[in-house]
Amino acid sequence: MKSITVEAKIENVDKVTEFVNEVLEEKECPLKVQMQLDVAIDEIFGNIAYYAYGKGSGNATIQIEMEDNPPKITLIFIDQGIPYNPLENKDPDITLDIEDREIGGLGIFLVKKTMDELSYEYVDGQNILTMKKELA
Template identity: 30%
Template sequence: MSAAIEFKLTTPDELTDLLDAIEAFGEAQDLPVRTVMTLNLVLEELVTNAINYGSGPGGAVVNVWAELRDARVYGCVRDNGVAFNPLEHRAPNIEASIEDRPIGGLGLHIVREMAQNLDYQRVGAENVLKFQLSVQEG
């Protein structure tokens, strides 16, 4: 059996509504708190990047989808922004001191560490990033 949630955002202010919807989805599906927190963090990073850095000509439109199926969460973030493959973005040197590190990239690093089976495609005028999360007990 599967359960899914879909959400559309056009402004950063709607991010809180998305996170609330993910919390409600997790509660309705009896997901472990750790899984819900991971899903929230991954989606917050991806959506924030899409809205703040990749807005299309008419402003950002970000569609989020997540589905619980077979003890895994399958997620997808689609946006109308400029082409950007986050999987090609170089990982930050987390061993370097704060002073020596360039600004940015840590959020994408966190997403790559927390999510599995990341897949990016440019489909027409949209960025499409799919990912999976294991349902984590605890």
């Protein structure tokens, strides 16, 4: 397992994405999967950066683990911010016209639709969001 810890600021999303993409390229990850993971990283890390620490600041740790049979990536996002489970958000009604939809929720909805497994837990003062995606 590899990990990176960065300050939870939106300008660090590129560092996190590059860190994950280096591992994915070593494993010859399909471009479509890499793009889905990039969107998920942007959404999850962005939410941590914007909301986890309120007006304060803190860190986020991203762990990555690769499995071979079947080829799968596990990404774990950990922060010590305000307890919050984004998976409990009500999915947006995408059948409505854009002007009739409520603002927000589309990013986590996309993450839910593109990842194979998602889980959240709050343990020892930490938000832990785990995403799994098969590479094949």
